[in-house]
Amino acid sequence: MVFSSNIFLFLFLPITLALYFLPLEKSLTSFKKYKNYLLLAASLLFYSWGEACYIWLLGLSILGNYFFGLLISPRSISSKIHKKIILFAALVFNLALLAYFKYAGFLAENLVELTKFLFPNSQFEIAKSLLPERLPIGISFFTFHAISYLIDIYRDKCKAQKNLLELSLYIAFFPQLIAGPIVRYNTIEKYLATRRHSLSAASYGIRRFIIGFGKKVIIANPLGEVADAIFATQLDSLNAPLAWVGALCYTMQIYFDFSGYSDMAIGLARLFGFKFPENFNHPYISKSIKEFWRRWHMSLSAWFRDYVYIPLGGNKVSLKRQYFNLVLVFFLCGLWHGASWNYVIWGLFHGFFLVFERVKIGKIFLAAMPIFLQHFYAMLVVVVGWVFFRSHDLRYATGYLEIMFFGGKEIIIANEIAQLINSHFVWTIGILSLFGFSPAAKNIAATLIKRGQAYLLAFDLFLLASFVFAIIRLSSSTHNPFIYFQF
Numbered sequence: 001m002v003f004s005s006n007i008f009l010f011l012f013l014p015i016t017l018a019l020y021f022l023p024l025e026k027s028l029t030s031f032k033k034y035k036n037y038l039l040l041a042a043s044l045l046f047y048s049w050g051e052a053c054y055i056w057l058l059g060l061s062i063l064g065n066y067f068f069g070l071l072i073s074p075r076s077i078s079s080k081i082h083k084k085i086i087l088f089a090a091l092v093f094n095l096a097l098l099a100y101f102k103y104a105g106f107l108a109e110n111l112v113e114l115t116k117f118l119f120p121n122s123q124f125e126i127a128k129s130l131l132p133e134r135l136p137i138g139i140s141f142f143t144f145h146a147i148s149y150l151i152d153i154y155r156d157k158c159k160a161q162k163n164l165l166e167l168s169l170y171i172a173f174f175p176q177l178i179a180g181p182i183v184r185y186n187t188i189e190k191y192l193a194t195r196r197h198s199l200s201a202a203s204y205g206i207r208r209f210i211i212g213f214g215k216k217v218i219i220a221n222p223l224g225e226v227a228d229a230i231f232a233t234q235l236d237s238l239n240a241p242l243a244w245v246g247a248l249c250y251t252m253q254i255y256f257d258f259s260g261y262s263d264m265a266i267g268l269a270r271l272f273g274f275k276f277p278e279n280f281n282h283p284y285i286s287k288s289i290k291e292f293w294r295r296w297h298m299s300l301s302a303w304f305r306d307y308v309y310i311p312l313g314g315n316k317v318s319l320k321r322q323y324f325n326l327v328l329v330f331f332l333c334g335l336w337h338g339a340s341w342n343y344v345i346w347g348l349f350h351g352f353f354l355v356f357e358r359v360k361i362g363k364i365f366l367a368a369m370p371i372f373l374q375h376f377y378a379m380l381v382v383v384v385g386w387v388f389f390r391s392h393d394l395r396y397a398t399g400y401l402e403i404m405f406f407g408g409k410e411i412i413i414a415n416e417i418a419q420l421i422n423s424h425f426v427w428t429i430g431i432l433s434l435f436g437f438s439p440a441a442k443n444i445a446a447t448l449i450k451r452g453q454a455y456l457l458a459f460d461l462f463l464l465a466s467f468v469f470a471i472i473r474l475s476s477s478t479h480n481p482f483i484y485f486q487f
Contacts, residue, residue, distance in 0.1 A: 216260035
């Protein structure tokens with residue numbers, strides 16, 4: 001189930017909200033537990049709607065991490081060595097699940113290819129029955145939630161949750177279960193036990209959800225149609241302008257798709273009394289790749305910083321070791337996104353430029369450029385990186401980039417692609433200039449809200465009209481993927 005679907009908008013969400021805000025007697029001792037039980041049941045239903053065969057995996061992750069958390073708890077063990085051993089076992093448990101279900105097929109495929117290269121006459125194969133049939137939705141996200149919870153217990157940043165219901169809700173809460181943002185346990189621990197609801201918080205949640213829904217349906221989906229059509233085209237049928245259109249469309253699609261999902265998740269969480277951290281901060285206004293990663297998917301960047309980069313030594317080790325650690329972190333970041341060499345290359349590509357911006361020649365290079373060229377440099381790197389991210393294999397990615405920068409055959413654009421560009425691309429550019437490259441729209445909205453009820457009413461009417469328009473578009477289109485569901 002996805003947020004931008006009729007089943008979610010007109011059945012799942014209204015019923016969940018109605019049951020959640022039932023006018024029960026607040027004097028009942030089970031009143032607070034009722035809300036948590038309801039949210040947990042709704043979250044499990046949400047996950048099982050499209051992933052029923054793997055609901056047991058989510059349950060196993062919850063139970064395993066519940067008991068590991070209790071074992072790591074300071075009150076359980078006095079010896080730090082014993083705590084390290086248990087933490088290591090807990091990490092192996094989580095990473096083994098992730099490795100098998102997400103990377104077993106990738107590893108098997110590469111092992112077979114390596115064996116054939118070393119031993120050309122061998123008939124080595126791996127039985128498909130030993131491999132998972134498909135990737136469980138959201139496994140990367142709920143695994144990272146669990147790992148951060150366990151490490152924070154080990155570091156004494158939070159206490160182990162003794163209430164299985166509350167830990168289950170933390171890991172399985174449906175707004176962030178499938179595609180983030182990655183929420184730390186100590187960020188929402190207090191909301192699991194008790195939380196307040198207000199009309200202002202609910203209003204904010206609704207507005208934030210509608211903004212994200214609009215970004216997804218009105219902007220990301222049309223751009224995705226163009227990008228998908230172009231990236232599905234054979235290389236010998238592409239020319240440079242068409243390749244650039246495809247790359248730029250995907251660059252904008254993935255931002256509006258993922259940031260729209262994050263907006264909807266943050267809005268939904270606020271409706272139920274939770275405050276989630278921000279996940280995007282206008283990344284395409286960045287002047288460097290370092291700044292880009294401070295603005296893009298901020299919860300993931302912070303996760304790798306706190307749980308991988310800093311434990312490796314952070315900025316306290318030698319420069320060469322810092323550079324190695326940065327590349328390693330972004331190698332893992334690429335691998336986290338998917339079991340494919342394309343994602344690995346994408347991660348290493350960003351890691352290379354992060355190191356480049358830290359060395360002397362890179363610092364001189366950036367400092368010598370005027371600001372508009374710094375923006376151009378950052379966006380060029382990002383766009384090229386997205387080509388690796390979007391392409392189905394490395395051969396296609398390298399061929400696509402060759403056409404982008406060195407041109408291809410002079411060809412006639414296919415009619416269906418031309419129609420998509422004509423119907424969606426031109427009018428979308430105006431929206432992108434307002435919403436994509438600067439915080440202008442956010443600032444305008446904040447100003448209107450502060451000026452009084454009349455301005456707030458006008459803003460809400462605009463959101464209502466946008467929501468209705470998005471519903472109409474959703475009903476008339478079959479193109480409605482969520483890019484980050486595959487991760």
